Amino acid sequence: MGHAVVGIGGDERTPLFHPATEDIVLTDVLHALSDPIRLEMVRQLDECAAERACGTFDLPVAKSTATYHWRVLRECGVVQAREAGTRKFHRLRRADLEARFPGLLDSVLAHTG
Amino acid sequence: MGHAVVGIGGDERTPLFHPATEDIVLTDVLHALSDPIRLEMVRQLDECAAERACGTFDLPVAKSTATYHWRVLRECGVVQAREAGTRKFHRLRRADLEARFPGLLDSVLAHTG
DNA sequence: GATCTTGTACGATTGGTGCCGTACAACGCT
DNA sequence: AGCGTTGTACGGCACCAATCGTACAAGATC
Numbered sequence: 001m002g003h004a005v006v007g008i009g010g011d012e013r014t015p016l017f018h019p020a021t022e023d024i025v026l027t028d029v030l031h032a033l034s035d036p037i038r039l040e041m042v043r044q045l046d047e048c049a050a051e052r053a054c055g056t057f058d059l060p061v062a063k064s065t066a067t068y069h070w071r072v073l074r075e076c077g078v079v080q081a082r083e084a085g086t087r088k089f090h091r092l093r094r095a096d097l098e099a100r101f102p103g104l105l106d107s108v109l110a111h112t113g
Numbered sequence: 114m115g116h117a118v119v120g121i122g123g124d125e126r127t128p129l130f131h132p133a134t135e136d137i138v139l140t141d142v143l144h145a146l147s148d149p150i151r152l153e154m155v156r157q158l159d160e161c162a163a164e165r166a167c168g169t170f171d172l173p174v175a176k177s178t179a180t181y182h183w184r185v186l187r188e189c190g191v192v193q194a195r196e197a198g199t200r201k202f203h204r205l206r207r208a209d210l211e212a213r214f215p216g217l218l219d220s221v222l223a224h225t226g
Numbered sequence: 227g228a229t230c231t232t233g234t235a236c237g238a239t240t241g242g243t244g245c246c247g248t249a250c251a252a253c254g255c256t
Numbered sequence: 257a258g259c260g261t262t263g264t265a266c267g268g269c270a271c272c273a274a275t276c277g278t279a280c281a282a283g284a285t286c
Contacts (some may be wrong), residue, residue, distance in 0.1 A: 025226050031147035034140050035244080055262060065245055067264060073241095086253040086262045101224050105217035111139050148274080168232060178275055180234060185273095199232045199283040 002101035016074065016081050021096040031103070031106055032076045037061055038069050041093065042078060046109050051082065055063035129187065129194050134209040137190035142214070145189045146221055150174055155205065156193060159222050162181050164204035165196065 027048075033039050037059060044057055059066055070090065073079045078097065079090045097105045132138075146152050147151045150172060157170055172179055185204065186192045189208065192203045 026221070026226075027147050027149050027152060030143050030152075030221070032145035034147050036140050037244085039140060039143075051259095053262085061244085062246055063263070064247075064265085068244075069266095084250095088263065101220055103216045104221035104222075107140070107214055107220055108143070110216075111214050150274085160244095166232085174274085174275055176233070177235085177277075181274075183233095199281095201233065 016083070018074060018080060019077040021077070021093075021100055024096065024100050026101060028076040029078060029097070029104070032072050032078050035069070035072075037065075038073055039108075041066075041069060041073065043109060045079065045090060045092045051080075051089040053089050054085045055087070116173075129196070131187060131193060133188040134206075134213055136191070136215050137209065139214060141189040142191060142210070142217070143184050145191050148182070148185075150178075151186055151222075154179075154182060156222065158192065158203060158205045164202040165216065166200045167203050168200070 033042065041057060045052060054066065054070060072083050077093060080093050082089045094105065134141060146155065154170060167179065167183060187194050190206060193206050195202045207218065
C-alpha cells in the first residue's frame with residue numbers, strides 16, 4: 001500500500017458483480033448452461049468440488065473467450081469468482097442454485113455426455 | 114388427384130421432424146427452455162396436461178413468431194406435434210425428457226415466475 | 227364455391243453470441 | 257527493476273436468433 005494504485009479507468013477494482021441468490025433468473029441460468037463450452041466449465045468445476053483457478057481448466061477456446069464465458073456464468077449466478085493476486089478462482093454456487101431452483105443443477109450435471 | 118398439387122418446394126407434407134428420445138441433446142433442450150416465450154409455452158402446455166392447439170395459447174408475439182418457437186421446441190425434442198386438419202396440436206414429451214434427463218423438466222417447471 | 231380459420235413459408239431486419247488476436251494491467255518472482 | 261504469469265479490455269468479425277409483415281396453403285364452414 002502507500003502509493004495508492006487507484007486505477008486507470010476510474011475505479012480501482014470493480015468488485016465483480018454477482019447476483020444475490022433471490023435475483024438469479026431461471027432463463028439466464030438455462031441460457032448460460034446451454035452453451036457446450038460453459039457446460040463443460042461447470043462440469044469441470046463440479047468435479048473438483050472446491051474452487052479452482054481459471055488457468056487450470058482444459059478448454060478448446062482462446063483465453064479471452066474463456067474470460068467471456070466465465071463472466072456469463074458469474075453474472076447469471078452460476079459461479080462465484082474470487083480474485084487472488086494475479087489469479088482468479090471460481091466455485092460453483094451449488095447451495096444458492098439449489099435454494100432457488102431445487103434439483104436443477106443436479107439433473108443437468110447428472111447427464112454425462 | 115387431378116391437378117396434382119405435389120408441392121412447391123418438392124415434398125408435399127414434410128412429416129414434421131421429431132428427434133428420437135435417445136437423440137435429444139441436453140444443451141439443445143436448455144437452449145430451447147432459456148427463451149422466456151418458449152418457457153411460457155411449455156408452462157402453458159404443462160398446465161393443460163394433454164395436447165393443445167397452437168392457437169389457444171396466449172402469447173405476446175406474432176403468429177409467425179410463435180410458429181418459429183414451436184419448431185424450435187419440436188426439433189429439440191421438448192414437444193410433440195400432431196397435425197389435424199388445419200390445426201396443429203402439441204403435447205409435452207414428459208416421459209421422454211424424464212427418461213433422458215431425470216428431474217430436469219420438473220425442476221424447471223417447479224419454479225413459477 | 228366462397229369465405230373464414232389456422233398455421234406455414236419467406237424475406238428482411240435488428241440485435242445478440244461466440245470467437246479471436248492484440249494490447250495491457252496487476253501481481254509474483256528472481 | 258525487469259521478466260514471466262494470469263487474466264481483462266477492446267475492437268472486429270461471422271453467424272445465429274428473435275421478431276415481424278406479407279403472402280399463401282389446407283381445411284372447415286356456410
